[in-house]
Amino acid sequence: MKCPYCSSTNTNVLDSRPTEQDNSVRRRRECTACHARFTTYERVEYEPILVIKKDGSREAYSREKLLNGLFMATKKCPVSAEELDHFAARIERALRDEGRREITATELGQMVLTGLKKIDPVAYIRFASVYREFDSIDSFRAILAEFEEERNGNSD
Incomplete structure (x- = not known):
């Protein structure tokens, strides 16, 4: 692993543990050259999921x-970056569990809206707008x- 501070390729792993989502491994590292500490995540690389946009084009x-x-959407809302990362991971896991290789932007947006409604009402309204x-x-x-x-x- 290359040090993000000095670009040295000599680093030591100080701590390694699975993340809460169990889809990655968090590693705490220290550069042997500059002694900077940093965190890396190791994830499984899946087949890409394609998003079908409103105009019919596809993008990864x-x-x-x-x-x-x-x-x-959550700017100035009491929602942590960690909570958002967990939310994004849940969406990805749901798509992979369903075996989805493609999803429309509309379906993806609806998944986000449904989740944001539970997380923060202001973020829900902002995203919906x-x-x-x-x-x-x-x-x-x-x-x-x-x-x-x-x-x-x-509601009905």
Whole structure:
């Protein structure tokens, strides 16, 4: 493993343990040259999942792209980066458990909305406004009314 600070290839593993999701191994390392400590994660490399976009084009699923969207939606919300990482891992695991090689952007967005609704209501509304392409105040009112109905137990 190459040191991210000095680029030396000589590092020692100080600690190694499975992550909570059990889909990766967390390793704490120390560079023998500059003595910097850093963390690495080792994950199984799966066959890529393709996201079918609204225009019909396909692109490789990107955990980083999903996390960036989640970080934007949860900005200034009491949601930790670790919680978002776990959420992204749950989505990936669900897709792999179903044997999915492709998913539409609409299905993926709905999975995110469903999860965000449980994590943080403000993040849910923010993500919905981008995902559903809100173009008016009425769009926000409608999603807020829907959210309130579900929260009050009046949903179908």
